[in-house]
Amino acid sequence: MKASSLDSTPLAQVQESIRQALAALDAREQDVAAPTPAEPGAVRDQVQSTRERLRGLQRHARKVAAKLNELDASLAGDECVLRAFLSDAAEARQKLAAWTTRAIG
Numbered sequence: 001m002k003a004s005s006l007d008s009t010p011l012a013q014v015q016e017s018i019r020q021a022l023a024a025l026d027a028r029e030q031d032v033a034a035p036t037p038a039e040p041g042a043v044r045d046q047v048q049s050t051r052e053r054l055r056g057l058q059r060h061a062r063k064v065a066a067k068l069n070e071l072d073a074s075l076a077g078d079e080c081v082l083r084a085f086l087s088d089a090a091e092a093r094q095k096l097a098a099w100t101t102r103a104i105g
Contacts, residue, residue: 010061010068018054
């Protein structure tokens with residue numbers, strides 16, 4: 001996995017979820033026949049609350065991306081160790097086959 005793809009994927013998913021939520025909100029607002037006027041302060045509070053939630057989601061997405069990068073690096077290291085082990089096992093298998101052939105024949 002590429003680090004850049006790990007960084008952008010969760011953020012892109014969050015952004016897409018936000019876009020969908022905003023589209024659903026727009027559709028719902030159109031369905032409402034007569035919206036009641038809201039106080040400017042209440043609207044500001046709701047907007048501020050939504051912004052704080054979005055910032056929290058972005059922070060969470062960055063943390064998830066960082067954890068995924070750590071996991072990817074760990075798995076890459078494990079892969080190198082496993083490949084070396086399998087290479088050594090194949091070499092040992094070939095040596096054993098050669099010794100068996102000499103011992104029998």
